Amino acid sequence: MSDVQNKPGGGRIEGGIDAIVIGADAEGLTAAAYLGRAGYNTILLEAGVEIGGAVCAxxxxxxxxxxxxxxxxxxxxxxxxADLDLYRHGVSYAARCLDTAYFFEDGETLQLGGDLQMAAAAFDDEEAGPAFQKFIAEVFEAAAFCRPAFEAAAAPESDIEKVMRAAPRNLAARLNFFSLAPAQEVLDAYLPDGPLKTALLCEAGFRSAAAPHEPFSFMTLVRRWAGEVAGLQGACAYPQGGAVAVVTALRRAAQAAKVDIRAATGVASILIEQDHAAGVELEGGGQIRAPIIVAAGSARRVFMEMIGAATIDIGFQRAITAASxxxxxxxxxxxxxxxxxxxxxxxxxxxxxxxxxxxxxxxxxxxxxxxxxxxxxxxxxxxxxxxxxxxxxxxxxxxxxxxxxxxxxxxxxxxxxxxxxxxxxxxxxxxxxxxxxxxxxxxxxxxxxxxxxxTSAPAQDYAAPSSIIEQVALARVAGSAGYVSGLYFCGREARIGAGLSCAAGRMAAKAALFEVKRGGRAA
Amino acid sequence: MTATFDLTVIGADEASFSAAAVAARAGASVAIIRPRKRKNMAASYCDMPNFVWRRLDLHEYGLSLERISARVTLGPDGATVTTHEGVRETKAALAQSENADHLLWADFVDDMKALEAGRKLRDAATAAPTNGVAGFSLFSGGVRDCAALGQATGSCAAALDDYLGDDALKTHIAAHALGPSGLGGGEPGSALALSEFFDEHAWRVRPDEDGPSLLSTLETACKDSGVEFFTKDLAELAREGARQVVVSLVDGEKIKTRYVLFASPGAAQKAGMGASVCPLAGHGAATAVLRIALKRPMPAATPDDKAVFQILDGAGDLQIARDAALDGRLPDRLPVEFEYAANGDIIVRTAYCPASFRDDDGWREWTGQDRQAVARRMIDQLASRIPEFSANVRKTKIEVIGAASPDRSPVFARSGFAGPGWAGIENVIVQPNRHNAVAAAVRLVDRILAGE
Structure with missing residues (x-):
């Protein structure tokens, strides 16, 4: 139960809340569900009328x-x-592991099984087959190793460093190559010319602003292959009911965790008191006070409009506003x-x-x-x-x-x-x-x-993401939430790679919970 | 018996000699292999950073150097932009030309110099023979490091837009910062070239006309430090065991060595190796250098013969030129850089040539006609800015660095595993085009010897 008081100047002040999540897209729903499951009295505020953000039917x-x-x-x-029991909340796969059929300009086609390791093993070509197997094995190893770097936007710095330092020497050299080189150069180094290389070059440039002949572009593929669907690395799946089913399941998970979801409730500003997030001021005029605030949505909107440039570190502002x-x-x-x-x-x-x-x-x-x-x-x-x-x-x-x-x-x-x-x-x-x-x-x-x-967001939120290194760098910066304690960010700038991920929401919620456990100010 | 060295430097330019001399002074056994055909037309000005000067005690050799006086961009319609090495000097010049950006200039230069993440990235990209994680561990820095990393891996155009307002000034900086590496300015990572440009050692100097040449001085310094010279052509590089490279020379002589260094893509190419002209950006473009002997000295219209000039209409032309070069075409408006050699010749460079050409039948190699076409276009560019230039040309000589056969150099591409800047064999390191080849080569050698 939340306590409602009348505020002297009109509007209401709502207290007794542990956490507020701003923005009910997939990341916001994830963060809210995590906080709710941890026993926090959580409110999820969405400015629009639809829950789920961009992904909807x-x-x-x-x-x-x-x-x-x-x-x-x-x-x-x-x-x-796993953590949110999404299978229990309705996620199931209509197609668990999609095969891919590539079509080329000259009319050739190439089919690859959804399980890339098996597809490589079965690849029927004397020269390309073994090269493909080596390529998949080495990239998959590197991708699995990098996984923490792709999700740990708000995690304590030492964690990533520990993982990275632990890389064996040959893997380290490969990571260096993979993270800096153009996709074209990496593929040239591994594979003979042919349809397979054209197909993979395409995968590396797909949905990214880094072209395959430009530096850092190979990481796009590494990031994708760091992903896992139904226990299969680098696969693609079609959920029953489409991607929207995932969002629906997240919503159910949040509801099951007793998150109070309020649509059509826009946030006008985030209250900062003594450098600590203290609550939000609603567009309707009322206030909700809580010691933890997780913000999804656009960083520009959250930090420049809801908080205001005056309170935010200059370097941080530059990082989140620079890119066009x-x-x-x-x-x-x-x-x-x-x-x-x-x-x-x-x-x-x-x-x-x-x-x-x-x-x-x-x-x-x-x-x-x-x-x-x-x-x-x-x-x-x-x-x-x-x-x-x-x-x-x-x-x-x-x-x-x-x-x-x-x-x-x-x-x-x-x-x-x-x-x-x-x-x-x-x-x-x-x-x-x-x-x-x-x-x-x-x-x-x-x-x-x-x-x-x-989703009433700025269009650039849905532009193609820049190179993965730039995204990782930006995500680490955005994850710091402008050095405002009690505020955690899981919007677009905290995400790495194109596609539905929810890792940013999880990490923001985890960071909040970690802080509370460590004895920060909280409920 | 086969001689064994810690480091073998292949090349006959200032960067190679400096790197070899520094390594020898640090106690390593060093060999230099210089191709027998010694041709070094590209060098007029050369970078000689202070720290290398001091480490090699070059003042003891009676060498004196003069600095580049300014960087000038000749825009369309007679518009020029000039910057100087000194921040104050440039600021004053900008203020005088009523350029509003003079207020931001000092901050901009400071921020670019402070882009430490950029240096780390470049180092990781150029060579990290043993500690590959150096590049990747950038992810694990603090939040501020990450902000810098984001800026350094971004585009040059975004960084310039972020600070400056005046298009002519932005064009000028883009031209000088990106010109040597043939980048377009819009691609990821081009901000690295910008930060390197403002690195304190990026300004070039030229030896006094009367004194000994820098190259001969460095050669003497090498010999004094105990570097062994082999004036022979390279036949082959091969790996032996986990840690050794066998260098075979044309007369059958073999050298065993721990590391092989090519201090510039030109050196690598002369030795028959594939090489990347752009840092981080891989192959795909070539650099053309044209030496022009004049009939009469240049008219007084360009009195500043110690400056480096760029000819460019607008910053967007760089990207157009790069896209064309990668597409296998010669750009229509070729961005060129030129400067005066000590004897009054003009040396023109452009890094916006295709590595190989593409026409209706597919890809093909460079031909003599292509070389002539590039030379003509370079002269046209100069003629567009300097009155009566074409008629003043007496003799020209062109050299193309980074031209590749269409199916790419086998050493470079089929390496099994290679990083950018690597020649394909472990412990063979090729340095891409850098703003300051000497400084970069010496730092590289330091890192190699330190076992990084």
């Missing part, structure tokens, strides 16, 4: 929904699933006429489909997108959700969800620009699904600005 045509924001799960933190993104990915969802019935076709469609442009085209695409032009060649990752998940099926229609990368980042693209982007994405989808244009019944193009608008 939207209608494409009557009876046919698509999942906005994300369509696959690849770097979801396994610790969150140039690249973004675009999501295109299509409702297609006619449903494939025969098993063989459905088998082909139950994969992750990737169009991988050749090396030079990819380089040009990044250069074009960075210069603000829509590239003619785009990497495409597509799935047919209704083939993967029987429950989605619309009547007589097929759903296709695709992510295209790299696109120029626009704060507010006009209609012409949107049409240009849509045409470019469709042209690239046509390369592996010919004549798809004629079957389109309904379409939804979701650019960074659209997704941002639905």
């Amino acid at each position: 939207r209608e494409l045509s009557p009876g046919q929904n698509y999942v906005d924001g994300e369509h696959l799960i690849s770097i979801l933190d396994p610790a969150v699933i 993104p140039q690249l973004a990915s675009g999501h295109l969802h299509l409702a297609l006429k006619g449903v494939a019935r025969d098993e063989k076709t459905r088998g082909h469609m139950s994969r992750r489909l990737v169009y991988a442009p050749p090396r030079e085209a990819l380089r040009r695409a990044f250069a074009d997108a960075r210069a603000g032009r829509v590239p003619s060649d785009l990497m495409i990752e597509a799935v047919f959700p209704d083939v993967l998940d029987e429950e989605i099926g619309g009547d007589g229609m097929q759903l296709l969800s695709a992510i295209a990368h790299p696109l120029p980042f626009d704060e507010a693209p006009d209609a012409d620009r949107r049409a240009e982007i849509e045409t470019a994405i469709l042209a690239n989808i046509e390369k592996f699904a010919p004549d798809i244009e004629d079957r389109i019944k309904a379409r939804a193009l979701r650019l960074a600005s659209d997704i941002a608008q639905s």
Whole structure:
């Protein structure tokens, strides 16, 4: 029970709360659930009316929904699933380990099993096979080793250092190479030229602002392969009901942990008293007081608007406000006429489909997108959700969800620009699904600005993330929450890698709990 | 019997000799292998940082040096921007030209110099023969280190936008900071080149015309310190056991050594090794150096013959040029740098050439025609800024560093495991283009000898 008092100047002051979480996206829900489970009286405040942030179901045509924001799960933190009992709260996989079919410009195709280690072992090529096995083994080892660095945004510094220092010498040299080198150079060092290399080059540049020929870009792949789905490293899965099911499960977990979720409750400012977070002032005028505040959402909004530049360290401000993104990915969802019935076709469609442009085209695409032009060649990752998940099926229609990368980042693209982007994405989808244009019944193009608008966040929050090293550096800075004690941050700047992860929410909550245990000010 | 050395330096430039001399003075046994064809047209000015000067006691050799006087960018329509080594001097010059950024200049330079994370990253990228985790452990620094790391791994354009407002000044700095390595300014990691540019030792000096040349002085210093010279071409490098490299020379002589150092990508390429021209950025671009002998001395329009000049229309041209070079094309507006040699010749450089060319039939190697085309374009660029320049050209000579065969140098690419800056064999280290090759080479040698 919370105590409610009348504040002299109107509004109410609410006390008796242990923790406030601002922003009910996946990270915020995760943090709230952790705090709730630890027995803290927790309130989760969401400015919008929807719970779940960018990941939600939207209608494409009557009876046919698509999942906005994300369509696959690849770097979801396994610790969150275990700690919050997400399987019990409804997470299950419609496709546990998706095979990938790569399509190339020359019409060639390549299929890789979802279990990359097995796929490498079974790779049928005299030269590339053993090289691929060595590559996977060495990158997987490095990726597993780096995992703490990718989640430990707010963790005590000594932890990461201890882990990193413990690296054996040959692994250390490899980590050095992997973290600094362009993906292209690493792949050249391991693999012979061929479709496999083109495919992996594409994976390394996918959804990242670091082009595969530029420094630090190999880390994008290392980060992805540090992820684990259903116990399988580097895999991709499609959850029953889509990525939105994960968010729903997180919400249930939070509710089960007795978190008080309040939608349509915007936070105007965070109260700082004697350099310690003391509570929040609501947009409606009331106050809620609590010794722990976890903020999800945009760092600019949290620190520059809710707290104010005057209270925040200058270096910290620079770090969170410096970047202006140039690249973004675009999501295109299509409702297609006619449903494939025969098993063989459905088998082909139950994969992750990737169009991988050749090396030079990819380089040009990044250069074009960075210069603000829509590239003619785009990497495409597509799935047919209704083939993967029987429950989605619309009547007589097929759903296709695709992510295209790299696109120029626009704060507010006009209609012409949107049409240009849509045409470019469709042209690239046509390369592996010919004549798809004629079957389109309904379409939804979701650019960074659209997704941002639905969560009332700035568009740049949904731009392509910069190089992983930059992200790790920024996450460590953002994790320090501007040196305001009692405040923990798990917004975009605290996340590393593209995709639904929830690690930042977990780490923010863990940091808060750690601080309390150590005898900081708390309930 | 095969001679055995701790360190073998391959190359015949100032950076190689300085590195060898410093290593020998520190007690290592050192060999220098210099190719028999000694051609060093690129060197006019050379970096000679104070600390190397002192460690080699160069004043005892009767050497005197003059400093670069200024860095100048010749923009379109006769606009120029000039900066000096001294922060105050530049600040005053900016204030005089009513550039609002003079207020921020000192802070900007300080912040760039303080980008310690940048130095660590560069060091990790260049060579870390035994302690590879050096680069990665940057993650484990404090929050402030991380903020600096974020800045250093970001783009040059973002760092400049963060501090400065004037486009001409930003173009000027981008041109001088990125020009030598052929970076575009928008890519991750290009901020590193910026921080290195402001590193205190990045200013170059040139020996007095009458005194002994720097190179011959360094050669003497090497011999005085007991460095052994082999004036022969390199035939092959091979690894023997876990810790030794066998260097085979053309006449069949072999040297065993612990480490092999190429102090510049040019040295590596002359020895037939693949080399990366850009720090961190891998291969893909080449550097062209053109020496122009003039019919008459330059007109008084450019009296400052001790400055380094860049010709660039706008900062965006760097990125366009880099994209073109990586795409296998020669950029239309080629950013060039030039300076005067001691004898009045003009030395023009550009790092924005493709490593190999791409046309309708696919990739192909450099041809004599390409060299001529580059030379022409470089002269055109100068002619666009200096009146009646084309008519004044008497003789030209061009050299291309970093040109690669389309399928890439086998040593470089098929290394099994190599880091950037590595030549593919463990303990063979190739230094990419640096702002200050001598300082970088000497620091590298220090780290190698310290067992890092």
